[in-house]
Amino acid sequence: MYFRSLAGSTALVAMVAAGTASADVTPEQVWQGWQELGATYGQTLTAANQSRVGDTLRLEDVRMHFAQEGTVIEGTIPEVSLTQRGDGTVEITMSPEIPMEMTVPNEPEAGNPTPDPTKLALALRQPGMVMIAGGGDARSTLAFDAPSTTIAVTEVDGVSAREMDLRAEVELSDVAGSYIAEGTETRSISNDFTAAVAEMTFAMTDPEQGGRVNLRASATDLKGTSSGTMVGPLAMTDLATALKGGATSKGSFTYGPATMEFDFADATDKAKGSASAAGGTLDVAMSGDSLSYGGDTKNVNVTLSGxxxxxxxxxxxxxxAAFRLLTPLVKSEEAQDFRLLTKLVDLKISDEIWAMFDPQAKLPRDPATLVVDASGKARLDVDLLDPKAVETLGDKAPGQLEALDLDQLKLTIAGAELTGGGGLTFDNSDTTTFGGVPAPTGQIDLALVGGNGLIDKLVSMGLIPQEQAMAARMMLGMFARPGQGEDTLTSTLEFKDKGFYANGQRLQ
Known part of the structure; x- marks a missing residue:
């Protein structure tokens, strides 16, 4: 999970959190802190040989072992050097390539309830990587810089990637970052990260069918920041308890122009495609009360053929395109905020797609847009981070909805546009008036422009029969009234006094 990553699921972050008792950090303190923090989240770190030569602590064959939820990661760093720099800091260098092994469990299948796990051999390459560790009383810092960092698959289940004609790797160039950790039992951690370019390459040949697939993706100007509060070892072993105890985390990630291209071919089929984006963002935050998550991408283009x-x-x-989610996590007597945003702006598809159902171009081929932005308040009856409590819910809702605001509704397609907004509150003591739904109070306002014109075009194209079009117009007549402007309908839907009203007329 993101929270665990922030706390230090890699060697670099572990080194950051090494506490020191004096103004100058020593190589031995860095190594000890690395081991101690690793132990708090299930990682064991041992060195086959350890020696001190002058200002340098030299570690040989540093073995890392980490297991979580059935996945096991092991690796051995041939050599690590920790050198006292004379200014209170320690310079850390290590072997340019680190062999690693990953064992991943597979899901049971029909006829094979206990499938063998998949075993991958990996190579982590970071030539020229230099780290500087420093610290003071209950505070430690780390800055790192590397010309490139690559992780590549070298074997799959004992068969070398070369024999399989497989290439699977991710490479980052011009990598730099820094970490700061403060505190002892309760630890505050912040970090930042940049990379000029990230490239992913995947290529392989099917040994049985002879098919070949190639995939390459890249992104530029990668930047990330994160911060959080760790509460002792609970941050690694019991996330729910740690969050309730005050643990928090938040982070953001941005990237610039990105591209992806692929091609595939076998004896009967072939395909190729490409995609590009101007950039995007990803944000996530977690505390004892809530989880928020969101992201967006800009100016996306996709091309496919085959x-x-x-x-x-x-x-x-x-x-x-954008998505935002804010949800409460824990049981509470008080209602908590939530939000859900889905946005897709100016969607365009090629004329060939339009021609499949509109060969005479009767429909306007304007870009389509969908925006649904809703927020409100809800009260949870169970902790969503407690798997046992969630499992006992069955088909029951995890809590009660108390308020819902439609902050924005917009749908634009084929020359018609629907917009709306409003808000409702809910009486959870009354679930009979509206057939099992808590009785609402409030108002939703809607406006439809070009709706009748769109219905006429769909009838003329033969996509909907005249009878269905007539039924749709009758339904609009019940809930809507003419508005200002040509082919404009408006509707005020109101819930009050245990009744449902459309434009002032009671329908229930």
Whole structure:
């Protein structure tokens, strides 16, 4: 999980959190702190040989072992050198390549309830990596810089990647960052990270069918920041308890222009495609009360072609896509905030797609947009981080909805536009008036422009029969009234006094 990553699931972060008792950090203190923090989240660190030569502590064959939820990661660093620099800090260098092994459990299948795990051999390459560790009373720092960092698959279940004609690796260039850890039992950690370019390459040949797939993706100007509060070893072993005890985490990640391209071919099929984006963001935050998560991408273009696509090429683009989620996590007597945002702006598809259902171009081919932004308050009856409590819910809701605000609704497609907004509160003591739903009070306002025109076009195209169109218009007549402007309908939907009203007329 993100929270565990922030706390230090890698050797670098572990070194950061090494507490010191004096103004100058020593190589032995860095090594001891690395081992102690690793132990708090299930990682064991041992060195086959340890020697001190002058200002340098030299570690040989440093073995790392980490197990979590069935996945086991092991690795051996041939050599680590920790050198006292004379200014109270320690310079850390290590072997340019670190062999690692990962064992991943597989899900049971029909006829194979206990499948063998998948075993991967990996190589972590970081030539020229230099780290500087420093610290004071209950405070430690780490800055690192590397020309490049690469992790590559070298074997799968004992078969070398070369024999499999497999290439699977991720490379970061011009990597730099820093970490700061403060405190002892309760520890505050913050870090930042940058990389000029990130590239992922995946290519392999099917040994049985002879098919070949190639995939390459890249992104530029990567930047990340994160911070959090760790509460002793609970941060690693019991996330729910740690969060209730005051643990927090938050982080953000941004990237600039990104591209992806792939091609595939076998004896009968072939396909290729590409995608690009101007950039994007990802944000996440977690505390004892809530989890928030969101991201967006800008100016995305996608192109696909192949034997399974019934036209020369498929093209799609959109100006922006975004998602936001805020949800409470723990049981509470008080209602807590929530939010859900889904946004897709200016979606365009190629004319070949339009021509499949509108060959005469009767529908306007304007870009489509969908925005649903809702927020409100809800009270949880169980802790969502407690798997046993969630399991006992069955089909029951985990809590009660107390208020819902439709902050924005917008749907634009084929020349028609629906917009709306409003808010409702709910009486959870009354679930009979509206058939099992807590009785609402409040108002939703809607406006539809171009709706009748769209219905006419769909009828003329033969996509909907005249009878269904008539039924749709009758339904609009019940809930809507003419607004200002041509082909404009408005509707005020109101819940009050245990009744449902449309434009002032009681319908229930």
């Amino acid at each position: 034997t399974q696509i019934p036209f020369p090429q498929f093209n799609m683009s959109y100006a922006e």
